[in-house]
Amino acid sequence: MFIRTLKIKSTVRAKTKTGLVSFCAFTIFFVIGWKFGISPIKESLETASTNARFVKQQLFGLPQVNIPSNYISENQYDTDILHYDLSFDLYPEKKLLIGKAVITGTFKDSHLHTLDLNLYDNMKVSYLILNREKVPYLHEGTRLSISFKNEISDTFIVEIHYEGKPKRMGLSSFVFNEINGRSVIYNLSEPTFASTWYPCNDIPDDKALADIHITNDSIYTSVSNGVLIDEDLIDGRKTTHWKILYPISTYLISLYSSEYVNFQDYYYSNITNDSLPLEYYVFPEHYENAKKDFEEHPQWMEFFSKAFGEYPFMKEKYGVAEFLWQLGAMEHQTITGIGSNFVSGRKFFMDIYVHELAHHWWGNAVGPKSWRDIWLNEGFATYSEALYDEHLAGSDALKSTMLSKYQDNFTGRLYDPGDDLFSQTIYDKGAWVLHMLRWEVGDSSFFKILRDYFEKYKYRSASTNDFKNVCEEVSDKNLEKFFDQWVYEGDDQIMVNLRWKIESRKNDNVIVRIDFVQLQDRYKEFHFTVELQFIDKNGKHENTLFYIDEREETLYHELKFVPKNVIADPNHWLLAEIAVSQ
Ligand SMILES: [Zn+2]
Numbered sequence: 001m002f003i004r005t006l007k008i009k010s011t012v013r014a015k016t017k018t019g020l021v022s023f024c025a026f027t028i029f030f031v032i033g034w035k036f037g038i039s040p041i042k043e044s045l046e047t048a049s050t051n052a053r054f055v056k057q058q059l060f061g062l063p064q065v066n067i068p069s070n071y072i073s074e075n076q077y078d079t080d081i082l083h084y085d086l087s088f089d090l091y092p093e094k095k096l097l098i099g100k101a102v103i104t105g106t107f108k109d110s111h112l113h114t115l116d117l118n119l120y121d122n123m124k125v126s127y128l129i130l131n132r133e134k135v136p137y138l139h140e141g142t143r144l145s146i147s148f149k150n151e152i153s154d155t156f157i158v159e160i161h162y163e164g165k166p167k168r169m170g171l172s173s174f175v176f177n178e179i180n181g182r183s184v185i186y187n188l189s190e191p192t193f194a195s196t197w198y199p200c201n202d203i204p205d206d207k208a209l210a211d212i213h214i215t216n217d218s219i220y221t222s223v224s225n226g227v228l229i230d231e232d233l234i235d236g237r238k239t240t241h242w243k244i245l246y247p248i249s250t251y252l253i254s255l256y257s258s259e260y261v262n263f264q265d266y267y268y269s270n271i272t273n274d275s276l277p278l279e280y281y282v283f284p285e286h287y288e289n290a291k292k293d294f295e296e297h298p299q300w301m302e303f304f305s306k307a308f309g310e311y312p313f314m315k316e317k318y319g320v321a322e323f324l325w326q327l328g329a330m331e332h333q334t335i336t337g338i339g340s341n342f343v344s345g346r347k348f349f350m351d352i353y354v355h356e357l358a359h360h361w362w363g364n365a366v367g368p369k370s371w372r373d374i375w376l377n378e379g380f381a382t383y384s385e386a387l388y389d390e391h392l393a394g395s396d397a398l399k400s401t402m403l404s405k406y407q408d409n410f411t412g413r414l415y416d417p418g419d420d421l422f423s424q425t426i427y428d429k430g431a432w433v434l435h436m437l438r439w440e441v442g443d444s445s446f447f448k449i450l451r452d453y454f455e456k457y458k459y460r461s462a463s464t465n466d467f468k469n470v471c472e473e474v475s476d477k478n479l480e481k482f483f484d485q486w487v488y489e490g491d492d493q494i495m496v497n498l499r500w501k502i503e504s505r506k507n508d509n510v511i512v513r514i515d516f517v518q519l520q521d522r523y524k525e526f527h528f529t530v531e532l533q534f535i536d537k538n539g540k541h542e543n544t545l546f547y548i549d550e551r552e553e554t555l556y557h558e559l560k561f562v563p564k565n566v567i568a569d570p571n572h573w574l575l576a577e578i579a580v581s582q
Pocket of ligand 1: 381
């Protein structure tokens with residue numbers, strides 16, 4: 001996911017206005033409703049409170065998403081879904097979704113007598129059979145618990161018919177909306193809102209295959225993950241069938257339905273000599289702009305395939321569809337959603353497109369084991385932006401992109417960030433940690449780490465520890481301390497006072513004394529390699545690496561010239577504030 005922070009600030013006023021309008025509307029409806037006993041009250045109350053939440057979210061920074069602590073039951077970790085066959089019958093005017101889910105799975109523990117799935121209870125179940133038998137079930141809150149008497153040692157098939165009006169939760173969930181008078185239906189489920197529109201085992205690690213059937217009025221184009229199988233027209237309604245050939249996490253299953261225009265491009269792989277369709281679905285008024293903005297996808301695809309390994313969904317497609325989540329974009333597997341205000345025709349938002357494409361390696365093919373590992377998605381996609389800039393324009397571009405993501409006050413730790421899944425710590429500090437890892441292990445190990453990690457975990461999920469293990473194997477280094485200070489425990493960054501002086505001179509040889517004192521207060525002692533540049537009065541310089549592993553440390557260094565100045569970390573490899581004085 002890409003969240004455009006600047007845009008958040010610029011939309012605050014508009015959303016506040018919407019909030020005020022709905023507050024006024026609510027007051028009027030409330031008074032009328034109170035006086036005449038009619039009831040637009042409930043609806044106004046819901047609109048006002050939704051808008052108030054939205055305004056609050058936007059005023060106070062990046063969105064936080066609450067994951068209820070009991071959202072996943074113990075049983076769900078013992079359940080392995082193999083396949084979802086999902087049918088969605090859409091009625092935009094009524095904002096109604098009628099769904100049918102046929103879910104095939106197995107139990108890792110065959111002693112279970114309950115199948116727990118997630119499904120928000122605004123969706124009402126009308127019919128449910130398990131292995132062709134009617135069975136009792138309890139549907140409350142976010143959980144659908146299905147009971148059965150006989151142990152199931154083989155696969156189970158549960159068929160669930162349900163319907164309801166989706167409600168907006170999290171960052172969007174499932175939305176019936178409009179642009180310029182035309183209906184737009186889309187979703188954004190990350191992290192735990194897939195179950196607002198279909199029943200599922202909503203654990204990112206439980207990947208499955210899927211078939212998606214979307215039925216809507218025949219004027220609409222309906223798009224999903226995977227490959228298009230067929231379209232059926234019956235009585236003015238069109239059913240579009242998409243098939244997902246690679247394992248997918250529930251939060252990445254997606255649906256878009258609108259009066260899209262579409263166009264295609266191709267990526268030709270030099271690695272496998274295969275071609276991959278690039279499919280774009282945009283609003284008619286953005287057709288020309290989108291053609292300009294999207295045209296570099298083949299180059300991005302080629303770069304990432306060379307850097308990380310071949311694009312992992314070669315038998316499907318890569319696609320982009322416009323949606324109306326106006327804070328950024330979402331990397332739905334093989335069909336990224338891009339907020340319609342990020343299609344400018346002036347190539348202004350390339351970083352977003354590059355970021356979403358990079359997620360197809362980091363997040364989609366290699367999924368997060370749990371939401372505690374979200375930095376493996378976002379830190380990697382964010383660093384991929386910098387890698388592409390470096391590929392285009394060299395090491396200065398890498399430096400400048402990394403400096404644009406630099407902060408001296410990242411808060412919270414990377415691993416297990418609780419509800420702060422989408423903070424700048426996760427994105428930008430995550431990217432910085434990869435940058436520092438590259439500095440720590442060297443370029444050739446670093447890129448081998450990325451390729452090995454991708455190859456080992458693609459179509460599966462990886463935990464932070466899985467990634468750490470690959471790093472240690474490839475680099476042949478113990479990275480315990482690195483991961484402790486930057487990922488698992490440390491929520492601070494390096495702050496150092498560096499004092500230097502000429503200790504002694506003998507002929508042309510100069511001994512420089514360097515005193516390092518770490519000053520940061522939330523992490524006692526960082527271990528790191530720092531580059532120092534010693535410069536003489538004519539600009540002649542020498543760069544030397546020093547390894548620091550104590551809070552206070554004094555080092556001596558011999559030079560063949562008299563230094564006039566010392567620059568710490570001249571190539572910006574560290575998340576560090578280093579004040580140098582003589
Ligand atoms: Zn992202």
